Amino acid sequence: AGFPSPADDYIVENIDLNKHLITHPTATFLLRVSGDAMMTIGINRNDILVVDKSLTAQNGKIVVAAINGELVVRKLKILKKEIFLISENKDYKPIKIDGEDDNIIWGVVTNVIHKC
Numbered sequence: 001a002g003f004p005s006p007a008d009d010y011i012v013e014n015i016d017l018n019k020h021l022i023t024h025p026t027a028t029f030l031l032r033v034s035g036d037a038m039m040t041i042g043i044n045r046n047d048i049l050v051v052d053k054s055l056t057a058q059n060g061k062i063v064v065a066a067i068n069g070e071l072v073v074r075k076l077k078i079l080k081k082e083i084f085l086i087s088e089n090k091d092y093k094p095i096k097i098d099g100e101d102d103n104i105i106w107g108v109v110t111n112v113i114h115k116c
Contacts, residue, residue, distance in 0.1 A: 021111045027054035029107070031064060031071070037087040038062070038073055043112050049073065050111040062109040067095055068102050073109065 022028045033047045041062075043049070049064065057063045059078040064071060065085055074085035074095065083097040097103050 021050050021113075022052075023110070024052055024054045027107075028052050028110075031073075033073060035073075037089050037092050038075075040088045042114075043073060043088070043109075044114055047112050047114040049109050050113070051107040052110050053107040055108040055110070057105045057108055064106045064109065065097075066102075066104050066106060067097075071106070076105070 018025070029051055031049045031051055033043060033045055033049060036045055039045075043062070051064050055061075057076050059076060061076050062073065063076050063085070064073055066072075067085070072085060072095070074087055077084040077086045077094070085095040085097065087094070
């Protein structure tokens with residue numbers, strides 16, 4: 001019982017978020033953000049990141065990296081032959097990547113999902 005919704009006229013198809021957000025399913029994982037290092041570019045605490053391990057990390061891309069066993073989300077910055085992970089929050093200093101630490105880039109962030 002009830003009346004049809006006016007929104008029914010605008011439904012074209014069911015939306016499969018996997019189809020729209022994930023290009024490489026076997027290389028993609030989801031990660032929930034726990035910090036505020038990237039808040040000024042819209043990546044907030046409790047957001048969900050779609051991370052693709054098959055993509056090559058390039059200068060200026062947002063990446064997930066393991067730095068001495070701790071996961072961080074930062075912008076990759078390559079200057080000449082030096083590599084840095086840059087926060088988008090002035091309270092965090094850049095992290096220089098060198099061969100002495102146990103550092104690895106896990107993947108490239110392709111999408112951010114957050115509640116309004």
